[in-house]
Amino acid sequence: MARLKLAVLISGRGSNLQSLIDACADPEFPAEIVSVISNVPDVQGLERAAMADISAAVIDHRNFDSREAFEATLNAALDDSGADLVCLAGFMRLLTAEFVNRWRDRLINIHPSLLPDYKGLHVHERVIAAGEAFSGCTVHYVRPDMDSGPIITQAKVPVEPGDTADTLAARVLAQEHIIYPEAVRQIAEA
Numbered sequence: 001m002a003r004l005k006l007a008v009l010i011s012g013r014g015s016n017l018q019s020l021i022d023a024c025a026d027p028e029f030p031a032e033i034v035s036v037i038s039n040v041p042d043v044q045g046l047e048r049a050a051m052a053d054i055s056a057a058v059i060d061h062r063n064f065d066s067r068e069a070f071e072a073t074l075n076a077a078l079d080d081s082g083a084d085l086v087c088l089a090g091f092m093r094l095l096t097a098e099f100v101n102r103w104r105d106r107l108i109n110i111h112p113s114l115l116p117d118y119k120g121l122h123v124h125e126r127v128i129a130a131g132e133a134f135s136g137c138t139v140h141y142v143r144p145d146m147d148s149g150p151i152i153t154q155a156k157v158p159v160e161p162g163d164t165a166d167t168l169a170a171r172v173l174a175q176e177h178i179i180y181p182e183a184v185r186q187i188a189e190a
């Protein structure tokens, strides 16, 4: 069976990228990474791609006059890669509705909360400040509104007494690394 071709978009550390690299290293896994694209130069995620011999590129948004011009270059790179599915993995640029609609149902994201709760940034701080008993993470199809779209899978974790944003983030991240490859598998096998 042909493997689903993934492009992974990153902006930084790339630990979710790593979880996908590790999953794809198993020949039985129904997907492979054909391209990694970062909008930020010199990030750790690019080193992870290099270590795994995956073709990687930097498309630095600061070199473009507009979001549309940036996305035109991104679209061309994604088309060239032959990607079937684009995975946002800590990609920190907002995407236009035009881009999102072009990739409708072929564009997924991971977010460190139990969506639809706690969209946006500084999730763990807000979860702790609100006194929530649970948090978690979500993989979802991307729609034009930020952190919205059909949910593919979620994992829930407890918020422990004394948690800081960092300790909660680490507990959630461990689950992110499990559910992102699971979501990709689910899509590939559908």
Ligand code: GRF
Pocket: 012, 013, 014, 015, 016, 017, 089, 090, 091, 110, 111, 112, 173, 176
């Ligand atoms: C993760 O928490 C992800 O859910 C969020 O940004 C973080 C990226 O981490 N969207 P990494 O770059 O994958 O390590």
